[in-house]
């Protein structure tokens with residue numbers, strides 16, 4: 041059975057999608073069969089992997105709100121051990137359409153259950169909100185990876201996110217744990233970034249990954265080429281930091 | 297009657313809140329009576345101005361979903377011509393609670409109508425989504441200011457946002473216009489940023505503000521001191537660029 045991890049943070053632009061794509065790509069080059077699920081109406085994970093949204097038949101919307109066949113939604117990427125369930129812009133209506141449905145928070149979990157046996161890891165990218173799409177990710181997952189930018193607003197939002205995770209654990213998904221807090225876009229020359237890191241490590245101790253993702257322009261260029269940074273520029277600090285993260289991530293996951 | 301402007305972009309972390317706070321602060325030092333409305337459950341505009349959320353009685357949630365008195369929700373800030381309607385984390389439930397209500401997209405417009413005569417400008421900060429809170433902002437406003445980070449995903453999301461603005465104009469708010477597209481976190485040393493700027497100016501011509509907001513660490517430090525950058529470090533490039541933006545913004549607004 042696959043280990044399912046949701047990438048969550050309601051603060052926008054903290055590196056959820058960048059981490060989802062590059063962690064998944066690094067897992068796949070370590071020959072761990074991985075499925076990436078794009079659960080954001082922005083569909084950035086889908087376009088970041090170079091997939092043309094107009095060529096897609098079945099997508100995450102059909103799985104969550106319709107009765108699409110999950111195996112039909114899975115598509116190949118440029119990496120042999122990495123598959124994707126793409127998103128589409130019409131997922132933006134899902135938050136409203138889900139409201140009146142029974143078991144509205146369990147739709148994604150049900151959709152992924154028939155696929156779980158085919159993968160070792162399933163990563164879910166979420167939108168920047170604490171709405172029903174993010175809740176579907178938190179219910180489907182066994183653990184949450186929280187990317188945090190080293191800035192004031194990102195730090196401030198963390199307590200709200202952790203409260204939501206506690207709520208989900210107590211009512212909808214009793215085994216939900218925190219896989220780790222990941223510092224992203226880190227600029228060592230910046231006082232604020234160092235203060236935020238110090239504060240997070242003091243408060244959350246070893247929950248915070250040792251690996252820190254530096255601000256690196258190659259990470260923001262890679263999506264415009266439709267590739268994970270590993271395939272765009274493997275020698276870059278961005279690619280190297282995600283390879284390092286993957287080692288640490290696997291140690292944590294395989295320890296459990 | 298006040299000119300009402302919504303700050304919108306469903307892409308996360310592009311500078312909506314930073315622009316809302318610093319444009320409003322610059323307007324207030326030009327002695328334009330300004331009201332800032334925080335319509336995001338993250339309540340970053342509220343904390344970025346140093347307001348302690350626990351001391352607030354009436355907030356945006358009471359106005360949109362209850363029958364709170366708008367004049368009771370308005371609070372003072374550190375600047376004499378700037379008032380704020382604060383947000384709170386329980387606004388996160390609003391997206392779900394609004395779904396079944398009549399005229400659900402008009403709640404904010406109605407709430408602001410009794411305040412409009414007291415101000416020259418009202419700025420509305422929105423969450424990173426195209427849900428009912430953002431729609432309330434687009435219906436209440438006469439124009440939209442779109443902050444765009446010079447990155448691939450932010451550029452990609454612009455067409456979805458413009459489609460949504462067209463939809464709102466055709467069905468809910470016939471006079472909605474685009475006040476301008478603002479380039480934020482611009483780093484001139486970065487090829488991608490220059491390419492995105494070129495693409496945007498070619499495509500959207502004079503809709504794009506001449507003023508470009510540079511990446512400047514003083515802008516990300518200011519919120520941790522609860523102040524707009526004008527009060528935190530007025531000589532910084534960040535503060536100077538927002539003062540320059542305000543001049544250009546007023547020229548556009550007063551021309552109409």
Ligand SMILES: Nc1ncnc2c1ncn2[C@@H]1O[C@H](COP(=O)(O)OP(=O)(O)OP(=O)(O)O)[C@@H](O)[C@H]1O
Nearest residue numbers: 052053054055056057058168225255256260308447
């Ligand atoms: N370490 C990094 N260095 C430089 N740029 C980065 C880095 N990580 C992400 N970026 C860029 O910063 C922007 C925000 O990252 P990303 O889109 O991954 O965040 P997100 O949390 O998924 O955003 P959203 O909340 O909109 O879903 C993107 O343009 C991305 O390319």
Ligand SMILES: Nc1ncnc2c1ncn2[C@@H]1O[C@H](COP(=O)(O)OP(=O)(O)OP(=O)(O)O)[C@@H](O)[C@H]1O
Nearest residue numbers: 052191308309310311312313314424481511512516
């Ligand atoms: N020009 C700038 N230079 C440096 N840092 C900036 C700049 N503008 C914004 N920031 C910082 O970048 C982060 C994102 O900005 P901000 O929170 O204003 O974006 P937002 O669009 O409101 O995000 P969200 O989508 O979560 O509401 C914040 O930590 C902010 O302090």
Ligand SMILES: [Mg+2]
Nearest residue numbers: 056057080084
């Ligand atoms: Mg994303």
Ligand SMILES: [Mg+2]
Nearest residue numbers: 312313336340
């Ligand atoms: Mg914001």
